[in-house]
Amino acid sequence: MAGNTTKPRTNKSAPRATKARKGARAAVTPKERPAKRAKAKQAENPKQAEPNKGGRPTDYTIELGELICERVRNGETFESIAKDPTMPSKNTLYVWRRKHREFDDEYARAREERADSRFDEISGIKKQMLDGDIKSDVARVAIDALKWQAGKEQPKKYGDRITQDLNIKNFDDLTDVQVRQLLDRVREMNAQSVQ
Numbered sequence: 001m002a003g004n005t006t007k008p009r010t011n012k013s014a015p016r017a018t019k020a021r022k023g024a025r026a027a028v029t030p031k032e033r034p035a036k037r038a039k040a041k042q043a044e045n046p047k048q049a050e051p052n053k054g055g056r057p058t059d060y061t062i063e064l065g066e067l068i069c070e071r072v073r074n075g076e077t078f079e080s081i082a083k084d085p086t087m088p089s090k091n092t093l094y095v096w097r098r099k100h101r102e103f104d105d106e107y108a109r110a111r112e113e114r115a116d117s118r119f120d121e122i123s124g125i126k127k128q129m130l131d132g133d134i135k136s137d138v139a140r141v142a143i144d145a146l147k148w149q150a151g152k153e154q155p156k157k158y159g160d161r162i163t164q165d166l167n168i169k170n171f172d173d174l175t176d177v178q179v180r181q182l183l184d185r186v187r188e189m190n191a192q193s194v195q
Contacts, residue, residue, distance in 0.1 A: 056088050060096050065103040068093065069110040075117060115153035118146045 068088075071081055082090035097104045122143050129139035150158040174182075 056085065056092070058088060058092055060100050060103065062102070064088075065096070065100070065106060069103075069106045072107060072110040073113045073117070075114060111153045115150040115158055118150040118153070119158060122146055 068081060072078075078090050078093050081087050082093065088096070097107060125134070125139050125142050125146070128134045129136055134142075147158065151160060
């Protein structure tokens, strides 16, 4: 052992360097090899475009935005759309809403139309219940869920809350009779909205 000058290994879990790893490939991990090959090909032919990496689309196009909004109109959510490998991820869709005003506006319209379609689904569920295809308690839960979702997506049309706007600039200028008339009108409007 007098001729052996190597130091003993201190970290036993680290692999020993082999002759194969000492060569040019020692610095390249298996994950880096395809990228290194692509760079080498591009260096050989600089006019050749960047190779297609595949994967999900990340660049916004009007056509893709319209396709996504059409799927939203048909009842899909960003979650279900993002599960499709040909579609952008959910995070990308939210980024597009922030960056592209036209996509955000189209998405808002699609959600409103989805609320209309949800409300139309209620009559189908009612028919299934009357035909005996589903139980009444299951139908009630499904209908309540659809009404709640439609109310969130289009609160002015399907929401539970009714708002009333009164534009009175200065109450000091009103007489007592005018204040009573306004209150009577508000009470009448409330009574009509409850019916």
